[in-house]
Amino acid sequence: MKSSNKIYTYDEVYKLINCDIERIKDYVNHFRLQKIGRNKLSDASVQEIASIQSAIKKISQDICSNEAFPIKQSEIILKKSFSGGEIDSGVSEFVNNRLLANCVWINEQEYARMCVNALRTVMTTVASDFGSSRQRDFGQLWADKTRGYLGEIAFVKFLKEKWGIDSNLGHDEGTIDEYKLLDIHQVQINGHWRSPNIKIGIKATKWNGIWLDIPGAQFNHSDIHVLVKVGTGRDHLFSFFKEISVFKDKILRKGVEVGSLNQDEANYLYESLPSYTNIPAYICGFVKSNEIYTPLSYGGKKGRTNYTITAWKGFYDQIRDLDKVKKQESVNKAEFEGIRNFSHSGYVFNTGNLLWKKNDWDSIIEKL
Numbered sequence: 001m002k003s004s005n006k007i008y009t010y011d012e013v014y015k016l017i018n019c020d021i022e023r024i025k026d027y028v029n030h031f032r033l034q035k036i037g038r039n040k041l042s043d044a045s046v047q048e049i050a051s052i053q054s055a056i057k058k059i060s061q062d063i064c065s066n067e068a069f070p071i072k073q074s075e076i077i078l079k080k081s082f083s084g085g086e087i088d089s090g091v092s093e094f095v096n097n098r099l100l101a102n103c104v105w106i107n108e109q110e111y112a113r114m115c116v117n118a119l120r121t122v123m124t125t126v127a128s129d130f131g132s133s134r135q136r137d138f139g140q141l142w143a144d145k146t147r148g149y150l151g152e153i154a155f156v157k158f159l160k161e162k163w164g165i166d167s168n169l170g171h172d173e174g175t176i177d178e179y180k181l182l183d184i185h186q187v188q189i190n191g192h193w194r195s196p197n198i199k200i201g202i203k204a205t206k207w208n209g210i211w212l213d214i215p216g217a218q219f220n221h222s223d224i225h226v227l228v229k230v231g232t233g234r235d236h237l238f239s240f241f242k243e244i245s246v247f248k249d250k251i252l253r254k255g256v257e258v259g260s261l262n263q264d265e266a267n268y269l270y271e272s273l274p275s276y277t278n279i280p281a282y283i284c285g286f287v288k289s290n291e292i293y294t295p296l297s298y299g300g301k302k303g304r305t306n307y308t309i310t311a312w313k314g315f316y317d318q319i320r321d322l323d324k325v326k327k328q329e330s331v332n333k334a335e336f337e338g339i340r341n342f343s344h345s346g347y348v349f350n351t352g353n354l355l356w357k358k359n360d361w362d363s364i365i366e367k368l
Contacts, residue, residue, distance in 0.1 A: 006043045007036050017050045027052055030079050048091075052078065055091040062100055063231065066277035077207050083337055084210030085311055085352020086284070098356060099282060104157040106150055106230075106279040111240055114149035117169075118142055143237050151204025151228035154281030156184070163365050165189070167196075183222060187368050198223040198367045204230045210338060212287065212354065215346040216315070224286045224364060225347075227354060231280040243276035285354025286364070293347075296324055300337070307334040316348040 010021045019027075028035060031052060033045040041049075059074035060067075067073045077099075081087055087094040106114075122138070122145045152169050159165040170185035184200045186193050201222030203212060212227040219225070241247055252266040261269070293314025300309040307329045322341065325334040335341060342348065355361075 008041050008043070008046050010039050010041070013041060013046050013049065016046065017053065019049060019053055024049060031082055051091050055095045058095055059099070063103065063280045068274075073207070080208045080210055081351070083310060084350050088352065102158070102283045102356065104154050104161060104281050104283070106154060106157070106281055108240075108243060108276060108278070110153050110157075111146075111150065111236075111276070111279065112244075114153050115146050115237070115240060118145035118149050121145065139237070143234070146237065147206075147230055147232055148204045150230045150232065150279065150281065152202045154204075154228050154230065155200075155202050155226055155283060157281075158283045159184075159187075159365075162361070165365070165368065168193075189368065196368050198364070201225045202228060204228045206233075207231055208338070210351050211312075211336070211342075212284075212349045212351070213316075213342055213344075213346055214348075215344050217346075219347045220289050222289060223367075224288050226286045227284045227351065229282040229284050231282075233274075235274045236279070239274040239276040242270070242273045247273060283356075284351050285356035286360075287347075287349050287354060296321060296328075298325065302329055302331065305332045307331045308337050309334060310337045311350045311352060312336070312348045313350075313353045314347060316342060316345060318342055318345040 008016065010024055013019065013024055014021055024041075027033065027049050028041065028045065031048065033048055034042045035045070036042055056071060056074045056078055059077055060070035063077070064070040064073045078087075078091065078095075081094065081099070082091075086098065119142060122142050149169075156167050156169060159167050166188040167184045168186040170183060184196055184202075187196045199222040201214075201218075201224070203214070203225065205211075205227065207229055209227075209229060212225060214225055238247075248270050252261075252270055255261045256263055256266050295314065297313040298309050299311035300307055307325060309325065318341070322334045326332070337350075
């Protein structure tokens with residue numbers, strides 16, 4: 001479609017590109033597309049909606065095909081990538097050149113290794129959230145630790161698939177106060193295993209994560225900090241347990257034995273549980289700890305009385321910086337997109353401020 005000066009009503013857009021009106025409104029609001037009046041769109045905006053549709057379809061086919069609701073999950077991925085500032089040259093270019101180009105897949109054996117490694121270390125980890133008195137139970141702590149380790153094995157695969165470099169992880173035990181971002185402990189260069197020449201910290205988040213935040217004391221423990229988005233929901237442990245017959249052969253069988261349910265009910269529950277499928281992981285990018293970051297380097301959206309921070313690059317003072325933003329923007333309230341505030345001071349980066357291009361990675365690989 002060539003761009004023109006034509007103006008379209010929402011009904012006309014629906015007929016032209018087969019996109020329902022509620023979804024059109026949602027895309028217009030979230031992706032900040034140009035509106036003409038209350039319910040009309042420019043030709044450029046219509047073309048952008050068509051590109052968004054195509055991008056979501058491609059994500060649903062290439063990344064989310066195993067999801068129960070692939071279109072919905074694909075919309076979350078694209079929307080959060082936009083919110084984080086990752087999409088700066090059009091959605092198609094983002095999907096093809098950044099998202100898909102930096103994705104790897106975690107298979108069942110790799111999941112099993114990370115799950116067991118997490119279990120081995122979680123027993124000695126203090127079960128509390130950073131900066132919070134809210135205690136996490138063992139199951140939640142294990143699931144969270146496993147997701148973190150999945151981010152690490154994803155980066156190991158990334159090094160292997162993109163640069164042919166084998167590497168090993170180190171999973172150290174310790175309390176949260178002692179916890180340092182986990183490094184790649186060994187790399188194989190020219191057939192020889194050795195310690196890497198730079199320290200690489202890896203942090204994992206879900207698909208909806210748009211922030212890389214690192215407590216201040218930990219920032220200098222690594223030379224670079226990598227953010228990996230891991231495609232796990234809250235049920236990833238359950239799907240793995242189903243795959244290895246924990247439910248069918250143990251829990252549900254015991255339920256039938258003790259009379260809690262009959263065999264038909266056990267079969268129904270088993271079939272209702274999510275099945276394990278290979279997990280996508282998107283290596284979103286990295287930051288360098290030796291860079292000089294300008295204080296209060298931020299961007300965002302200003303409303304009548306509030307300011308939403310959508311970009312941050314560098315150190316964040318959890319006590320003072322939001323007040324500085326409020327004063328600078330002349331608003332009553334300032335908060336971060338999606339999370340309102342961080343529970344600690346440290347270094348904060350939105351995903352759009354991460355380094356991710358091939359030449360960025362090449363500069364890191366040369367130093368390994």
